[in-house]
Amino acid sequence: MYALSSAQMRALEDRCAEAGIRGFTLMENAGRAAALAINGTIPVKGKKCVVFCGSGNNGGDGFIVAAELKKLGAEVQVILCFDLPKGRTAREAYEKAYAAEVPMVDLAISPYGCELAMSGVDIVVDAIFGTGFHGELPARAKAACKMINSAIAAVFALDLPSGVETDSFRSDADCVRADFTVVFDSLKPSHIMPLTAKLCGNICIVDIGIPSEFKENLTYRYALVNEALASSFLPVRALDSNKHDHGYLLLIAGSRDYIGAAVMASEGAKRSGVGYVCVASVDEVCRMVASKSPECVFLRLDENENGRMDLLSFGRLQKAMERATAICIGPGLGIDDDTRALFASVLENAKCPVIIDADGINILSENINVLDSVTVPVVLTPHIGEMARLLAVDSQSILNDRYELVGNFAKRYGVTVVCKGYRTFTAPAAMGAYMNTTGNAGLAKAGSGDLLSGIIGALLAQGLAPEKAASAGVYYHGKAADLCQAELGQMYMQPMDVAHYLSKAYPKL
Ligand SMILES: NC(=O)C1=CN([C@@H]2O[C@H](COP(=O)(O)OP(=O)(O)OC[C@H]3O[C@@H](n4cnc5c(N)ncnc54)[C@H](OP(=O)(O)O)[C@@H]3O)[C@@H](O)[C@H]2O)[C@@H](O)CC1
Ligand SMILES: [K+]
Structure with missing residues (x-):
């Protein structure tokens, strides 16, 4: 949507x-x-209704609603918040309400009359x-919003709660907090962004x-990712296809101290339709992944004194890079001079889309401008803290203005950013955002991100556009977590359990 x-x-x-309309x-x-939507929710006949009107459209x-509610048998009054339109x-429209003899009281002239109108009101x-x-x-609208918010009545906002901006996701502290919002024609961005969506209550689109x-032919800016949209992004598996038709994901992950990250990323990848998962890592990591995922293929790289991949192995990695249809780099990589150099070489030599996660993001934040010379599509999957490091600001600034900051960053560097957290969203390089609708706090555990990067990597490797791979990956990762939570609970569930529920999350093709 x-x-x-x-x-x-x-x-x-x-x-x-x-067109003459x-x-x-x-x-x-x-x-x-x-x-009609109001009457369908609460039958208005005999009910006391007050309509607060501004001076715009x-x-x-x-005014039309007031006249119509009166026709439906409600006892209606209008409160004029500003001058007449x-x-x-x-x-x-005002003249129509006037002709229908809807009583009107002016907030500026008769605050007492307005209070009287609001006493015992059922519907606002x-x-x-x-x-x-x-x-x-403005002050008068604030006073009106306070009257609305303190009424013991059902509050219906027309199009948007007053005081909520349409596109920026900002709202005045005194804005209307609606129980229902009747949306005209199409959702607006603030109906779907979490901070402003909660001010709208239940939404009804008319x-x-x-x-x-x-x-x-409109270029949509914001999308709410639901099952219909996410499933439309998934790759189609031809009846006569073979493993070579479904992509080759090169997963560069893990180190002596972070063995599990590669296990979880490879689990997410292999459960997401990709033909091959090739794990490039130090020997101990390869052994561990092999014990859990015998389906994977391996590229054992030399280990340096820190237990991380040694840059001298890069020649061998390059061969696998030639074959890859997507590269996932970062989970459990660790940071030292070797992994920094390895990361830079991968970015420089990649010929396919690259997803960068975890330590890959931390290395990137040391010199973000390397993205300027990258020619292949890049997906970044930072959580709020990593995003703050990428932007060199504190986490609270991201939380305050995440859509604008992350969106501008994605546009500036030409990358797709998955900003993880409550209501993860994907900001494509072009514009706008894909808002996710799935997931729960059971995912707030180490390893969830590794699983997600494997899932997105697998979808990228199968040829999905970066924003589709990212938003569909986030959706099914969250859906699997929701199914997992329903059976195992948020306390107990682990990322490897979530991977298991991908079987129920993905549509049966
Ligand atoms: N699109 C469609 O097809 C249809 C749309 N329809 C309806 O029209 C609505 C949009 O109407 P609208 O453009 O007249 O604006 P509205 O929200 O009534 O505000 C009025 C004026 O307030 C002003 N203003 C803004 N901020 C302010 C502030 N802080 N303090 C003081 N003033 C401020 C601002 O003027 P400005 O300051 O920009 O000059 C603005 O013009 C839409 O939500 C839907 O309900 C339907 O009728 C069906 C067809
Ligand atoms: K409104």
Whole structure:
């Protein structure tokens, strides 16, 4: 499911106008559909309803809702938060409510009248601001939002809760906290981003008469990754295919101190459809992976005095790199001069997509500009702490502004970034974000990231575009964790258990 930005919504409105569909027709459709959605949730007949209207088109929708709710038998009042609408379309809507004899009270002139209107209210409709809102709520709107939030009533927001920005995921501290949001035509980015999504309550999307063909060629900026989208990204397995048709993942992972990372990454990879998993590592790691995954092939590299891969082995690695259709580097690698040089050589010589995880990310953050000379697609899978290191800021700054910071980083370096954490999201090199909908706190354990990098690596190796491999990988990793949690519980579950549940998570092809 995709979301449209406020600019895209405006462009659609313009396109409708060019096609002879009046703004007022869309507004009437929106208001009627919203009134029906409200009545479908809580039958309004005999109920006391208050509609807070702003002076823009969101307010215009509010006037239509007020007239429609009255028709449905509700006892309705409008609270005018600002001056009467100046725009022609919203003015027409106001006149409709006036003609329907909906009582109106002005917040600036009669605060007491507004309090009276709100006493014993059952349903509140928030039509103060919609997609036009930006910045901070003006004082009068703050007062209105406080009245809405303190009412013991069901709160329905029209399009967006007032005080929530459409595209930036910022919201005013006093914004409306809705129980339900009636969304017009399409989701907007803030409906799906976790911090603002929780302000919307339950979401109901209604058709307002914008022809669907107008949306066919839009470049979507934000996508909510659900089963339908994730499964549409998965590779198709031809009936007559053989192992060579399904890719060759070269997994450069592990060291004497971090043997398990390669075990988990290879487990994720081999359970995700790839034809070959080749593990390149020191002898002890190869032995351990072989004992768990006899299906893998191995490239044993010399071990240096720190128990890490020795740069002198790089010649042998290069041969495997020629064959690889994707490379995953980083899990359990450790950091020293050899692994730094090994990492730099892999980036320099890779001819296929590369996924960089864990210590690969830590090495990269020492000199992020090496990405400027990389010509193959790159996927990075940092958690918040690693992302902070990549951006050289503190973790709290990332948490405050993660979509913008990570999105700008992905664009600046031309890489796909999987920013891991609560509601992991994937920022492609182009623009926007894929918001994940699966996963739980049982994944907050060492090894989960290794498993994920193996899964994404396997999907990349099968030829998926980086943002599709990353967002589908994150989705099925999270779905497997949700299935695992349901049977084993968050305390007990381990990444290797999650790998087992991939069998139930992936669609049966
Ligand atoms: N797209 C469609 O097809 C359809 C859309 N419809 C409806 O239109 C809604 C969008 O309407 P809208 O553009 O008039 O903006 P709205 O949210 O009512 O705000 C009003 C004005 O407030 C202003 N403003 C902003 N921030 C402010 C601040 N901090 N403090 C003070 N003022 C501030 C800002 O003016 P600005 O400051 O930018 O000059 C803005 O223009 C949309 O959500 C949906 O409900 C439907 O009718 C059906 C068809
Ligand atoms: K609103």
